[in-house]
Amino acid sequence: MAIAHHADIARLKRTHPEIFTRPLGERLRNWALWLGFALAVGFSLWWIDASPMRVINGLSKLGMLVGLMVPPNPGDGFWDFSYAMLETLAMAFLGTIIAAVVAVPLGFLGAKNIVPNWVFHFTIRRFFDAFRGIDGLVWALIFVSAVGLGPFAGVLAIAVGDMMVLGKLFAEAIENVDKKPVDGVRASGGGGLHVVRLGVLPQVFPVMTSHVLYFFESNVRSATILGIVGAGGIGLQLSDRIRINNWQQAAFIILMILVTVAVIDAISRRIRAKLI
Template identity: 45%
Template sequence: MTATNQRTLSAIAREEGPRLRAAYPDVFRTDMKARAVTIGTIVLLVGLFVYGLSILETTWWRVFLGLGELGKFVVYMIPPNPETLSKALVYVHALAETVAIAILGTVLAATLALPFGFLAARNVIPSWIARFFVRRSLDTIRSVDALIWALIWVNVVGLGPFAGVLAIMTSDFGAFGKLFSEAIEAADGKASEGIKSTGGGNLHQVRFGLLPQVLPLFASQVLYYIESNTRSATIIGIVGAGGIGLHLYEQIRTLEYQHVSFIIILVLIAVSAIDWVSSRLRFAVIGVRQT
């Protein structure tokens, strides 16, 4: 829009403004009640934030002092050095195990959660009682963190990567169930209505009306969770669920900060590589969908 047009619109607004306010007073009247509610909500949230900082003994001065300590750790971690090639190979092997845990756990979780996503969707299951039990079950599983699941599975199946896979799978099962059901509920219902009008049954509506719409979104969510779970698998390794987490914890405990920085760089490279691959796969899926 040119400057001339802007001036013209401003002039029209100045000329027509009083007439419109007089003709439609209810539209231009300030809703003092709504404004008071908005201001009160903002003040309440700010007050709760400040109160939370005070009871948690959080001060910016402590953060400022902590930055100096953080700088010392950074100095200790430079340069990254595994000392020996054999040690570096051990770390690389453990990292590969971590990535495998993340991929297997995520894929298993998505596969098991797919039918439950449909069972929890309002436009697939009309019975609110059935949806209620499915949704609450997913909420219960999702409310437990992956680290807690790792502790549980380590005691059930023993130490090792299998416990890590089960922990990632169980934790993400509830999350995928919720995400899948919300994506299904947000899908356009016209395709399903068209299939129904031609004599298609409920399964046909799901297979040919809903599934093609939501599959690209499902794929995008699964790819993101693979990347995220690579970091989560690093943490759960600390409790004995396999992967590079145990090595990271041991090196921090023994103050081998150069080893720590080497492991962190390996994890960073792995996450970046997974992000690059997932981006290519996501665009490939979108391209296939559009064609």
């Protein structure tokens, strides 16, 4: 039995050698890719001046900062922090809603089964990609300079930063709808708007809502960062406490952010699970 098994393997090696040994060119290409990856990692570490001593020194300083944070204490700023947290939630909510409202028509325009013109489809998709390449923090800096400090700049930064991403996600969801309900609406004499309203939207609405909820979760975290650059909210309070080395209040603010994000994540996860 074992002899027959070895004979079968030997026959396979003769008839299909590519299964057992890769061609020399393919092996050289793989080695070159791994070598290039190792060189890129090594160059990156050298460029940022990474060293074990810097890591050790950084960890010791981090331990000292953590010691200064214990115990977290809001002092006399509890109500100011609570108001700033609500401001952050409002920024995330309004920014997400504005982005979603604008992204719905953009998604339909970017779906090739709704607008089949390939030139228009290519143009609007590249438009999505161009805006998606700009980070929300950059938008915050732009809008802080344009409209001034405060949560309004944060809302605009979140809305503009998210609408193109949501538009692309909505377009992909619309392109993947089941054609049978669409054909049924058309067969019954429905026009283009009827097809969208009765054939497409009921299929993609749960997916769109799920995306919007996920982005709201993410934007609550993002809004805390936007506040650090002057867009208001709890991030501004955190930045001020770190700047004056009030680490106990900074730790309390961080705990507030963690608890708030955890609660929102739990609620949003349940809603998305029911929708999907």
